[in-house]
Each structure stands twice: as C-alpha cells, then as structure tokens.
Amino acid sequence: MTDAGDSARKPLGSKPSLFLERQSYRRRRMTDAARLLPFLGAALLVIPLLWPDETVESQAVPLSSAIFYIFACWGLLILVSLFFGLTARRLGRRESPEADAD
Amino acid sequence: MATLNVLILVCLGYVVLLFGVAFAADRMAAAGRGKWLRSPLIYTLSLSIYCTAWTFYGAVGNAARSGLEFVTIYLGPTLVMVSWWWGLRKLVRIGRSQRVTSIADLISSRYGKSNTLAVCVTILAVLGGTPYIALQLQSITLSFSIFAEADPSGLYREGSSVFWVAAGLAMFAILFGTRNLDANERHHGVVTAIALESVVKLFALLAVGIFVVWGVAGGIGPMMDRIDASEIGQWNVDAGRWTTFIFLSAAAFVCLPRMFQVMVVENDDEGHLRTAAWAFPLYLLLMSLFVVPIAVIGLDLMPEGSNPDLFVLTVPLSQGNDWLAMLSFIGGFSSATSMVIVTAMALSTMVSNHLVMPIWLNMQEGSGSVSGDVRNIVLLARRVSIAVIMALGYFYYSLSGGGTALASIGLVAFAGISQILPALVGGLFWRGATRTGALVGLSVGFVLWIYTLLLPGMGAAWMPETVLQNGPFGLGWLRPQALFGIEGIDPMVHTVMWSMSLNTIAFCVASLLSFPSPLERLQGAQFVNVFDHSAAPRGWTGSVAQSEDLMIMTQRILGAGPAQEFFQSEAEQQGGRSRLPEPTPGFLERLERELSGSVGAATAHAMIGQIVGGSSVSVEDLLAVADESAQMLEYSSQLEVKSAELSRTARQLREANTKLTQVSEQKDSFLSQVSHELRTPMTSIRAFSEIMRDTQGLSAEEQTRYAAIIHDEALRLTRLLDDLLDLSVLESGQVNLNMGDDSLRSVLDRAVSSALAGTDQQLSVRRSLISERIPLHTDLDRLGQVFINLISNAQKYCDAAEPVLTISAHDVGGQVVIDFTDNGSGIPPEAQSMVFEKFARVGVDKVGGAGLGLAICREIMQRLGGEISYLPGQGGAAFRISLPLAYRQAAQ
Structure with missing residues (x-):
C-alpha cells in the first residue's frame, strides 16, 4: 500500500542493494512509528481525565500544572512529527534513483 | 483616540491591502512566477482558516467560563494532522486524482457519482455553514461596538455595519473565488490573502498575549500564580465533554467545507502535508498559548458581567493601549473575513455544482447538444450562490439577534458537519460501503442533529418547552435532550454520542444489506486502492458521430480555447489526422474528469451521459478493474x-x-x-x-x-x-477400374490358390471362412493383386521354421478390415515407415524382387478408396487392409 516497497523490488546482488534494502526497512519502520504517533497523542491527552478535579478540594491539580502538561505533550507531538517529516523527506530524496549512489 | 472613523479607515485600508495581495498573487501565478506561492508554508498558513473569529475571540471567552476546555478544539486537528499518514494523505491523493471540487463532490463521486448524496451533503453544509457565517458577522459587529462605545460621536449603527461587512465579503469572494471556472485550478489570490491574514491574526493574538503576561502580570512566574489564584485556577474538566470535543473538532477539521477546500482542493503538492503535519499543530499551539492568561487577566481587570468573548479587545483598551487594541481588532477581522470568504467559495461551488447545474440540465430535457454558454451559467450560479449564502448568514444573524455565546454556535455547526464523517471514512477505507448506506447514515445523523441540538438551541419558537420536558406526544423516551430515557448528559455530548453512533450503525447496516451498482463498485475500488492504481476505470463507449457534440459541449463549459486545445492534444495522442479524437473510453474518461473540475463529478457524468448515451460499465470492465490479476x-x-x-x-x-x-x-x-x-x-x-x-x-x-x-x-x-x-x-491416376460384385471369400480363394500355385515352399494359410462372407463392390482383379502380393510376400520373407499366415476379416464401423499376419520376425521398426516406398527392400536382398510390390499395393488401395498399413507389434509382419464396406461408386 505504501510506496516504501519500491526499493525493496530492486534487484539484489549488486553492492548498493544492501544500502537500499536497509534504507527501505528503515523507511517502513519510520512509517510504522508515524502511524502510531496519533495513538500516543490520544493516550497522553486522555491522562488528565484521571486527575482529581476541584470536587476533591485538597488534591485538585492547579491550572498552571495542567497547562504545563498539556502544552508539553503538544510540543512533544509537534517535535516528533517534525522529526518524521524531515526523515521522510530525507529518505524520500535518497530513494530517488542515482541521487546519491553511495 | 481610537475613534470609529479611524477604525473604519484602518479596516478599509486592510481590505485594500488584501485585495492588492490577492490581485498580485493571481497575476504572478498567471505569469508563472512566484514559486513561493506554492510553498508548504503558504499551504500551512492557509489551513489556519480553521481558526475563525470564534477561535480568536471565543477561545478566551470559553477559557474564562470553563478553563482548559477550549484547548480541545485545537487538540482534535492536531491529532488529525499528526496522523496524516493514515488518512489525510489518502484524502489528498484521491482529491487530486479524481479532480474533486468539494466535500459533497467527493462523497458523491465515491458512491457512484450520485447526485442525491451530493445534494444531501450540500444541504447539510449550508445548514451548518450559515450560523457559522452569522457568527463571524456577529464577532465583527461586536468588536465594532466595543470601539463605538468609546467613540463619543455615536454615529455607529449596528444593523447597517453588518450589512456592509457582509456585502464587502461577498464581493471579495466573488471577485477572487470565481475568477476561473475550474474549481481545481488553484485560487492563488485567495489563498495568499488568507495566508497573510493567518500571519496577522497570529501576530495580533501573540502581541496581546505578550502584553498581558509581561506588561500586565509582570512575567511568567507571577502570571502562573495569578492563574492558579483565579476562579478557573484548578483542573476542572468534564471527561465526557473533553473527549467528545477532541473527537468533534477532529471530525469537523476533515469534514468542514472550507477546510476541505484549502486542504484538498487547493493542495498543490502532496508533500506539503509533511510540513503541515508539524507546522499547523505548531500554529495552533501558538494561537492557544496565551488564551488562558488573557482570560485570567480579563476576569481580574474587567468589571463583573462584561463579555469574556471580547477580552482580547477590551483588556488592551482598558489598559489604554489603543494601538494594541486596534491590532487585535484587525486580527479578529482577519479571522472572520478569511473564514467567510473560503466558506462562501466552497459552499457556492457545492450549490452551483450539485443544486443549480442538475436542475438546469434537467430543464434541457436531455437534448443531445447543450444550448447556451454553460460557462457563464456556472459562473453566474456560483456568484449568485455566494451572495445568497452571505444573505442567509446576514438574515440568520439579524433574526437570532446574536445573543448566544460564540463558542456554542461553533460547536453546533461542528456537530452538524461531522455527520459526514462515517460516509467519508467508510468511503475511503471500506470497499463495501454503498450509496444506500451513506444516504441512510447521513439522514439518521442529520435528523438527530436537528432534533436534539439545532432546534432546542434555537429557542421556544422552534421547539416548545413541553416537548423538551416530556417528549413529543408525551413520549418520554423521545425527549430531545434525553433520548431513550438516559438523562443527565451534557446536551452537546448527548447529541454527538447518539447521532454519531446511530449514524455509523445505520451506515454500516445499510451498506451490508444493500448491493452497489457497477459504477459504485468501480469508484469504490478506485478510492480505497488509490495508491495501487491511480488510473481511472473505463466507463464509456461512444461513436465517432458524438465527438462533435462533445466538442460543442466542452467549449461551452471550458471555453473555446482550452476545449480546442484539449481535443487537439487528445487527437494527437490517438495519432489521428482529424481534429476530433475518437471517443475512446480513455478519452471520455479524461474529458469527464476535466469537466468535473468545473462542474463537479455528478454533473459532468450526467452531461457526458446525455451525449454518449448512458454509462456502459460492463461486467468485463468490472472484472478487469476489480481483479487485474x-x-x-x-x-x-x-x-x-x-x-x-x-x-x-x-x-x-x-x-x-x-x-x-x-x-x-x-x-x-x-x-x-x-x-x-x-x-x-x-x-x-x-x-x-x-x-x-x-x-x-x-x-x-x-x-x-x-x-x-x-x-x-x-x-x-x-x-x-x-x-x-x-x-x-x-x-498418375489414369487407371481404369473394372468394378464388380463378389464376396471377400471368393476373392481370397482365388488369391491364395494363385499365390501358392507352383511353389514348393510350404506356407500354411489360416482363414476364418465365416467372417469372410462379406459382399464387395470393387475392382476384384486389383484387390486380388494386392492379396496375392501380400501372400507371396509372406511366402518369400517369413523366416519361421513353419511359416503360417493368418488372414482375418472384420467389419469395423462401415469398413472391411482384413489383416494378414505371419509368424516371422516381422519388419524392424526403423524400416516400417519405408516398406511402402518404391524399391524398398528389407534386409539383404536374398530373394529376387524389385521392391515394387507394396508400393503398387498402396497405390491400388488408394484407388479403391481404402488403405493398406503396417500393423506393428503383432508378433510377425502384419498388414492391414481396409476397404469401404459398401463401395458403390467407381473412382474416376
């Protein structure tokens, strides 16, 4: 289904194929991770529901901590997504034929 | 100092700037310059029309009322963008490969180009979009009124200002949104203007936020203390609302017509999604970063009872910072205008393609050639639609009086438009999803949304109090806000839960029970497996005579120049000399797609259908597409x-x-x-x-x-x-046959006696006399000659100590078969194929003979209409002669 399989179909045996194989493997695992990211995000964002709210007067979480947590998660998601975006572009560029035949 | 006049002047100046930017961008794009117009950055910024005035003003109001709950509206889209690898990538690919013009077009195209579905989605979108537009108008008016209060001259009149705002926005949308007919062509002008507005609103909100945190509160530490000390200072979020709103905003982010417009229709390059996947969440994060501080400071500073929705404006004003207030006003104005323009554009495309064009086509009474200039009609329809939609928004605003909190209207619209989600997701990932399923699911969700949320929210005139309390006709389990007797749920959560779950169930069940049409199945395979084959299915067959009609129709939709260009290139591709291409299925498919960029898939399909005479998806086509292997x-x-x-x-x-x-x-x-x-x-x-x-x-x-x-x-x-x-x-075939009648037995009698006469060698001949009682009509002398030859051959060549020749005759299927078998060593296999050739002699020439006997036999038998052959594997030399049983005609 993804275009990650293209390089896997290139003939084996010649020397660069080792790199391509490995690279397409990386690319696929990277895709897997990218697919899992929203689930991680959803899980992180549901955690605050477990916190005690103001009905439990003594233990209520102050809003500043809540803000800190939410925005930290948010930032984390953005950073990971940025990392995936850059990696995907790098791998995608290297995958184009003869771009850098090392 | 911030008088109303200055404000209006600034507003007009800003609008002129937008016009200028849009115009310049269009010019640059037309001239082929301005690569940055197609950059991922512009794409990401254009996505931020998600942040409307509701976000700009309403988020702070929401935060002032219920703390961190506002953030859910941004977290949903963040999750969607982060999971672009799952869904958005596919959506964009389909949108580009199928030349989809709107969300209604996508749904209709997926479910067999059904216009009924497109109409349903269009109505839903207009119903959900109108209050939303009214909301934007309201926010602009409210922000005006804030400045008007401060203005001593008191010239401000609310009603007229709303009208002029609406008219101005409509004009902008018409000018830049309907320049080109092909909805798939990028509206670079509009998109660039929106990107600029995105920057302005982010800048404005950040400026207010920084002013509040560092100017008023005195830094991050003190700000945090003030937050904790405020009345919303503790984590207090309803779990149901939290999850529901995250889900709802995620769903709406994909389904909203304006989001679909910028995300899919205006998309230039799939790769932009990769950047937007992190850049857009970052934009959202920045937009919401200072919402809580502004709300907290607003609650602190502003007098009791002031509208928290306007804190973004009133807080800087109260601090005497008029220029910041002005900037913030421009930010809100930007949010409202960009949203209204794109929504109007998207909705007008849907209305003209799915409501106006089908009606107009029907009025043509199915005549083969389309009369009149369709181009102008489509454009006119689109422009009138924009005006009508803006007018609807204006009337909704004036009728409702604009009292409700901003956030609630936005959420109502979200819940309505999200009813498309099951049909959309099902259509993208499930080939079994059918048109019936989509229709049923959509209807169920739509009705529930109206019944449980829209009508109760519109007041007692639309939904009497008794119905709310006791249910319609006293049926308690049908109470709009407590369906099936389950009470105590937040109305919003209640609606989303019931409408989405019942919508999905109805969609799935109806899909499972119904059977899709061939076109639906083709489109389903195309959509679900878009990454496997982006080529279109063949659905048309046409005859040459129709090419001209097609040409006439295409000219009227695309314009003469582009149409002729398209036909010319197609004709060249086909290698023909004529100017008109053959209407091959491939050509018709490409033409349909070209047209669908202008008038939508369903209409384009119907128009070509009118000329070519109905889609012809044969079983073979279906099989070919469904299973290429x-x-x-x-x-x-x-x-x-x-x-x-x-x-x-x-x-x-x-x-x-x-x-x-x-x-x-x-x-x-x-x-x-x-x-x-x-x-x-x-x-x-x-x-x-x-x-x-x-x-x-x-x-x-x-x-x-x-x-x-x-x-x-x-x-x-x-x-x-x-x-x-x-x-x-x-x-040479010149032989004359003397035909005569006799029995096989007497012919054999004569042959045996004459072959054995005058020889001293002993050859005993075994015959079965009974089976030889077969009448023959043939040249008896010639046949006898063959028999004699075979018998004397056996006599000469049989190498057994006591040579025995067995002659047996059978009647096999209308043929007389006579076998001559001796008990010698037979003919070696390598010689068997040659024995009938002339001068062929087996082994050493020990007995005198010219080697012509068997060759003559073969010739004779051919003349007599039979044949002679060697039978291998009989223990000795064995020859078989076969003759037609009732050989009545003499061979000439």
Whole structure:
C-alpha cells in the first residue's frame, strides 16, 4: 500500500542493494512509528481525565500544572512529527534513483 | 483616540491591502512566477482558516467560563494532522486524482457519482455553514461596538455595519473565488490573502498575549500564580465533554467545507502535508498559548458581567493601549473575513455544482447538444450562490439577534458537519460501503442533529418547552435532550454520542444489506486502492458521430480555447489526422474528469451521459478493474496456448522436412535401382546369347538350358517393366477400374490358390471362412493383386521354421478390415515407415524382387478408396487392409 516497497523490488546482488534494502526497512519502520504517533497523542491527552478535579478540594491539580502538561505533550507531538517529516523527506530524496549512489 | 472613523479607515485600508495581495498573487501565478506561492508554508498558513473569529475571540471567552476546555478544539486537528499518514494523505491523493471540487463532490463521486448524496451533503453544509457565517458577522459587529462605545460621536449603527461587512465579503469572494471556472485550478489570490491574514491574526493574538503576561502580570512566574489564584485556577474538566470535543473538532477539521477546500482542493503538492503535519499543530499551539492568561487577566481587570468573548479587545483598551487594541481588532477581522470568504467559495461551488447545474440540465430535457454558454451559467450560479449564502448568514444573524455565546454556535455547526464523517471514512477505507448506506447514515445523523441540538438551541419558537420536558406526544423516551430515557448528559455530548453512533450503525447496516451498482463498485475500488492504481476505470463507449457534440459541449463549459486545445492534444495522442479524437473510453474518461473540475463529478457524468448515451460499465470492465490479476492470468494462458501451438507446428515442420529429405533420397536411389534392376537380367541375357552365338558345338541340352535362362530373364525384365508401368499408371491416376460384385471369400480363394500355385515352399494359410462372407463392390482383379502380393510376400520373407499366415476379416464401423499376419520376425521398426516406398527392400536382398510390390499395393488401395498399413507389434509382419464396406461408386 505504501510506496516504501519500491526499493525493496530492486534487484539484489549488486553492492548498493544492501544500502537500499536497509534504507527501505528503515523507511517502513519510520512509517510504522508515524502511524502510531496519533495513538500516543490520544493516550497522553486522555491522562488528565484521571486527575482529581476541584470536587476533591485538597488534591485538585492547579491550572498552571495542567497547562504545563498539556502544552508539553503538544510540543512533544509537534517535535516528533517534525522529526518524521524531515526523515521522510530525507529518505524520500535518497530513494530517488542515482541521487546519491553511495 | 481610537475613534470609529479611524477604525473604519484602518479596516478599509486592510481590505485594500488584501485585495492588492490577492490581485498580485493571481497575476504572478498567471505569469508563472512566484514559486513561493506554492510553498508548504503558504499551504500551512492557509489551513489556519480553521481558526475563525470564534477561535480568536471565543477561545478566551470559553477559557474564562470553563478553563482548559477550549484547548480541545485545537487538540482534535492536531491529532488529525499528526496522523496524516493514515488518512489525510489518502484524502489528498484521491482529491487530486479524481479532480474533486468539494466535500459533497467527493462523497458523491465515491458512491457512484450520485447526485442525491451530493445534494444531501450540500444541504447539510449550508445548514451548518450559515450560523457559522452569522457568527463571524456577529464577532465583527461586536468588536465594532466595543470601539463605538468609546467613540463619543455615536454615529455607529449596528444593523447597517453588518450589512456592509457582509456585502464587502461577498464581493471579495466573488471577485477572487470565481475568477476561473475550474474549481481545481488553484485560487492563488485567495489563498495568499488568507495566508497573510493567518500571519496577522497570529501576530495580533501573540502581541496581546505578550502584553498581558509581561506588561500586565509582570512575567511568567507571577502570571502562573495569578492563574492558579483565579476562579478557573484548578483542573476542572468534564471527561465526557473533553473527549467528545477532541473527537468533534477532529471530525469537523476533515469534514468542514472550507477546510476541505484549502486542504484538498487547493493542495498543490502532496508533500506539503509533511510540513503541515508539524507546522499547523505548531500554529495552533501558538494561537492557544496565551488564551488562558488573557482570560485570567480579563476576569481580574474587567468589571463583573462584561463579555469574556471580547477580552482580547477590551483588556488592551482598558489598559489604554489603543494601538494594541486596534491590532487585535484587525486580527479578529482577519479571522472572520478569511473564514467567510473560503466558506462562501466552497459552499457556492457545492450549490452551483450539485443544486443549480442538475436542475438546469434537467430543464434541457436531455437534448443531445447543450444550448447556451454553460460557462457563464456556472459562473453566474456560483456568484449568485455566494451572495445568497452571505444573505442567509446576514438574515440568520439579524433574526437570532446574536445573543448566544460564540463558542456554542461553533460547536453546533461542528456537530452538524461531522455527520459526514462515517460516509467519508467508510468511503475511503471500506470497499463495501454503498450509496444506500451513506444516504441512510447521513439522514439518521442529520435528523438527530436537528432534533436534539439545532432546534432546542434555537429557542421556544422552534421547539416548545413541553416537548423538551416530556417528549413529543408525551413520549418520554423521545425527549430531545434525553433520548431513550438516559438523562443527565451534557446536551452537546448527548447529541454527538447518539447521532454519531446511530449514524455509523445505520451506515454500516445499510451498506451490508444493500448491493452497489457497477459504477459504485468501480469508484469504490478506485478510492480505497488509490495508491495501487491511480488510473481511472473505463466507463464509456461512444461513436465517432458524438465527438462533435462533445466538442460543442466542452467549449461551452471550458471555453473555446482550452476545449480546442484539449481535443487537439487528445487527437494527437490517438495519432489521428482529424481534429476530433475518437471517443475512446480513455478519452471520455479524461474529458469527464476535466469537466468535473468545473462542474463537479455528478454533473459532468450526467452531461457526458446525455451525449454518449448512458454509462456502459460492463461486467468485463468490472472484472478487469476489480481483479487485474485475472486479466494477467488470462493473457499469460493465451500466450501459453500460442507457444504450445507454435512448438507443435515446428514439430510438424521438422517431420515434414525429414520426410522430404527421405523422398528426395528415394528418388535418387529409385533411378539407380531401376538401372540396376534392368541391368542384372540384361547382363545375363547378353552373356548367354553371346555364348550361344560364339560357342560352337553346344549340345541341344545346353542350348535349351541357355535359351530357357534367357527366356526367364526376359520374362523377369518384362515383369519389372510391367510393374513399373503399372505403378506409374496408378500414380498418375489414369487407371481404369473394372468394378464388380463378389464376396471377400471368393476373392481370397482365388488369391491364395494363385499365390501358392507352383511353389514348393510350404506356407500354411489360416482363414476364418465365416467372417469372410462379406459382399464387395470393387475392382476384384486389383484387390486380388494386392492379396496375392501380400501372400507371396509372406511366402518369400517369413523366416519361421513353419511359416503360417493368418488372414482375418472384420467389419469395423462401415469398413472391411482384413489383416494378414505371419509368424516371422516381422519388419524392424526403423524400416516400417519405408516398406511402402518404391524399391524398398528389407534386409539383404536374398530373394529376387524389385521392391515394387507394396508400393503398387498402396497405390491400388488408394484407388479403391481404402488403405493398406503396417500393423506393428503383432508378433510377425502384419498388414492391414481396409476397404469401404459398401463401395458403390467407381473412382474416376
């Protein structure tokens, strides 16, 4: 289904194929991770529901901590997504034929 | 100092700037310059029309009322963007490959280009979009009124200002949103203007936020303390609302017509998604970063009862920072205008393509050629739609009076538009999803949304209090806000939960129970497997005569120039000399897609259908698309058959060649054989006649002996020449047959007695006399000659100690079959194929014979309409003669 399989179909045996194989493997695992990211995000964002709210007067979480947590998660998601975006572009560029035949 | 006049001046100046930017961008794009217009950055910024005035003003209001809950509206889209690898990538790919013009077009296209579905989605979108537009107008008016309060001149009148705002926005949308007919062509002007507005609103909100945190509160630490000390200072979020709103905003982010417009229709490059996947969440994060501080400071500073929705404006104003307030006003203005413009554009495309065009087409009464300039009609329809939609928004605003909190209207719209989600997701990932399922699911969700959320929210005039309390007709379990008797749920959560779950269930069940049409199945396969084959299915067949009609129609939709260009390039591709291409399925498919970029898939399909005469999706097409591997299999099996045929022919040719070589060798050997055969008797005749001539005193006895030898040899020579003559007559086909009637038995009797007469060698012949009682009509003498030949052959060549020849006769399927089998060692296999050739003799020539006997036999049998063949594997030499049983006609 993804275009990650293209390089896997290139003939084996010649020397660069080792790199391509490995690279397409990386690319696929990277895709897997990218697919899992929203689930991680959803899980992180549901955690605050477990916190005690103001009905439990003594233990209520102050809003500043809540803000800190939410925005930290948010930032984390953005950073990971940025990392995936850059990696995907790098791998995608290297995958184009003869771009850098090392 | 911030008088209303200055404000209006700034507003107008800003609008002029937007016009200028849009105009310049359009010009640059038309001239092919301005690569940055298609950059991922512009794409990401254009996505931020998600943040409307509701976000700009309403988020702070929401935070002031219920703390961190506002953030859910941004977290949903963040999750969607982060999971672009799952869904958005596919959505964008489909949108580009199918030339989709709107969300309604996508749904209709997926479910067999059904216009009914498109109409449903359009109505839903208009119903959900109108209050949303009203909300934007309201926010602009509210922000005006804030400044008007401060303005002593008091010239401000609310009603007229809303009207002028609405009119101005409509004009902008018409000018830049309907410049080109093809909705798939990028509206660079609008998109660039929106990107600019995104920057402005982010900048404005950040400026207010920084002013509040560092200017008013005095830094991050003190700000955090003030937050914790405020009335919303503790984590207090309803779990149901939290999750529901995250889900709802995620769903709406994908389904909203304006989001679909910028995300899919205006997308230039799939790769932009990769950047937007992190950049857009970052934008959202920045937009919401200072919301809580502004809300907290607003609650602190502003007098009791002031509208928290306007804190973004009122807080800087109260601090005397008029320029910041002005900037913030421009930010809100930007949010409202960009949203309204894109929504109006998206909705007008939907209305004109799915409501106006089908009606107009129907009015054409299915005539083959389309009259009038469709181009103008579509454009006019789109422009009028924009005006009508803006007018609807304006009336909604004036009717509702604009009292409700901003956030609630936005959420109502979200819940409505999200009803598309099951049909959309199902259509993208499930090939079994059908048009019926989508229709049923959509209707169920739509009705529930109206019944449980829209009507109760619109007040007692629309939904009487008694119905809310006791349910319609006193049916308690149908109470709009407590369906099935489950009470105590937040109305929003209640609606989303019931409408989405029942919508999904209805969609799935109806899909499972119904059967899709061929076109639906084709489109389903195309959508779900878009990454496997982006090529279109073949759905049309046409005749040459229709090309001209198609040309006329296309000219009227695309304009003369582009249409002729398109047809010309198609004709060139087909390699024909004429200006009109053949209406091949491929060409019609491309034409339909080209047209659908202008008028939508369903309409384009219907228009081509009018001319070509209905879609012809055959079972073969379906099979071919559904299972391309079957085609491959068939092809390869055909190849296999062909190659087997070829190898068979090659074998036959090889055999023929061998035979030809043998025959040619035979001819050579025939000549040498003939001269040899003639020479042997001639030599002895000459020798003995010389002896008789030259030798004196031969005894009479000797003379008689020599003369006898000469006579014998002469006889042999004559016999040989007779045989050769006989053979040549037979071979040339000039033989006359004397047909007669007799039984097989008497012919055999005569042959056996004459073959065995005058020989001393013993050959016992075994016959079954009963089976020989077969009547024959044939040349009896010739047949007898064949029998004699076979019997004397057995006599000559059978090498058994006690030679026995068995003659058996059968009647096999209308043929008389006579087998001559001896008990000798038979003919070796390598010689079997040659025994019937001339001068073919087996083994050493020990017994005199010219080797013509069997060749003559074969010729005779062919003349008689039968055949003679050698039977291998009978224990000895075995020959089979077969004759037609009732051979009545003489061969000529």
